[in-house]
Amino acid sequence: MSATIVSDKNLHYPVLLKEVLNIISPQNGGTYIDCTFGQGGYSKKILEFPDTKVIALDRDPKSKTIAIKFKKKFKDRFDFHNRKFSDLDKIRLPKKINGIIFDLGFSYSQIKDYSKGLSFNSKGKLNMKMGLNKISADDVIKKLSVTQLELIFKLFGEEEKAKQISKKIIKERLLKDIKTEDLVRIINLSKQNFTKKNKATKIFQALRILVNNEISELVSALSKSCNIVSDNGVIAIVTFHSIEDRICKFFFNSITSSKSVSRYLPISKSEEFYFKLINKKVITPTHEEIDANPPSRSAKLRSIKRHGIEKIETKFLSEKFEKLLEIEKTCSKL
Numbered sequence: 164m165s166a167t168i169v170s171d172k173n174l175h176y177p178v179l180l181k182e183v184l185n186i187i188s189p190q191n192g193g194t195y196i197d198c199t200f201g202q203g204g205y206s207k208k209i210l211e212f213p214d215t216k217v218i219a220l221d222r223d224p225k226s227k228t229i230a231i232k233f234k235k236k237f238k239d240r241f242d243f244h245n246r247k248f249s250d251l252d253k254i255r256l257p258k259k260i261n262g263i264i265f266d267l268g269f270s271y272s273q274i275k276d277y278s279k280g281l282s283f284n285s286k287g288k289l290n291m292k293m294g295l296n297k298i299s300a301d302d303v304i305k306k307l308s309v310t311q312l313e314l315i316f317k318l319f320g321e322e323e324k325a326k327q328i329s330k331k332i333i334k335e336r337l338l339k340d341i342k343t344e345d346l347v348r349i350i351n352l353s354k355q356n357f358t359k360k361n362k363a364t365k366i367f368q369a370l371r372i373l374v375n376n377e378i379s380e381l382v383s384a385l386s387k388s389c390n391i392v393s394d395n396g397v398i399a400i401v402t403f404h405s406i407e408d409r410i411c412k413f414f415f416n417s418i419t420s421s422k423s424v425s426r427y428l429p430i431s432k433s434e435e436f437y438f439k440l441i442n443k444k445v446i447t448p449t450h451e452e453i454d455a456n457p458p459s460r461s462a463k464l465r466s467i468k469r470h471g472i473e474k475i476e477t478k479f480l481s482e483k484f485e486k487l488l489e490i491e492k493t494c495s496k497l
């Protein structure tokens with residue numbers, strides 16, 4: 164889900180902002196990479212502290228408009244790259260990076276942009292592209308087999324009615340072009356709802372993950388980040404669904420603890436850990452924040468701090484999530 168809201172006064176603010184700032188400590192200055200610039204909520208707060216610099220990335224070309232304003236105001240303290248965060252290692256970076264932050268998912272402005280089709284209220288051609296994509300949700304619904312659809316709905320959406328919904332999609336697509344409103348109708352007819360969540364939440368999540376290759380993006384960016392951040396630097400990440408959180412939790416635990424998953428690390432390194440968990444328990448929004456911004460309820464913040472400069476071997480992460488990565492790759496080849 165989205166990390167950002169627009170209040171009654173149309174003010175945009177990001178989820179867990181205070182908590183993220185506490186972890187990265189920009190009051191001491193330093194250079195930070197904001198991997199999910201969005202509307203610049205985190206970047207702005209960091210840049211309000213003197214002696215800070217931000218290198219921002221966002222895959223959505225629309226973020227450029229806000230980035231141009233930042234550039235005018237903060238000049239050489241700010242740089243923006245319209246790139247995916249899996250490209251982190253392809254950007255020219257200074258030697259010292261004090262922190263790398265991620266606020267995953269999509270922004271309020273993206274969900275309100277109905278042409279992106281991320282909202283259940285969107286109409287027309289299925290889309291769900293956040294930017295710099297190869298495929299759209301329209302391609303997925305038109306071209307995947309019934310088995311592939313069922314698989315992605317089950318694995319990426321944890322949807323119990325994956326089979327029924329996939330079968331209905333295949334039946335209907337023989338007769339007509341399935342638009343966003345048709346997909347919502349198919350889902351609504353297939354499901355009863357016992358929770359407050361919209362019935363289409365899980366299927367939309369599954370399609371969004373596939374269209375935006377969210378699993379490989381995250382696995383790749385995490386693996387690269389831990390060798391980019393400097394000694395004493397931090398990585399902080401806000402996730403919004405269980406798959407993202409599972410990947411982060413596993414990765415952070417693996418590189419910070421000898422107990423949990425050391426079998427995935429090279430034997431010679433298994434007793435040496437160059438990262439420490441900053442918050443042992445996951446941080447979630449306060450009741451006040453959830454009241455003010457209900458979509459923040461699924462946010463989870465995890466963070467680690469680097470100690471030393473030794474290169475970390477990260478292949479174990481893609482090996483652990485091999486199955487999900489393979490499905491994402493195969494189903495994206497349309």
Ligand SMILES: C[S@@+](CC[C@H](N)C(=O)[O-])C[C@H]1O[C@@H](n2cnc3c(N)ncnc32)[C@H](O)[C@@H]1O
Binds near residue numbers: 204221222246247
């Ligand atoms: C929740 S918003 C971030 C909001 C931001 N923290 C703020 O305060 O305005 C997530 C942003 O991440 C971007 N994003 C998602 N996946 C990305 C990826 N793989 N690479 C780069 N940007 C990505 C989206 O386009 C969106 O703008």
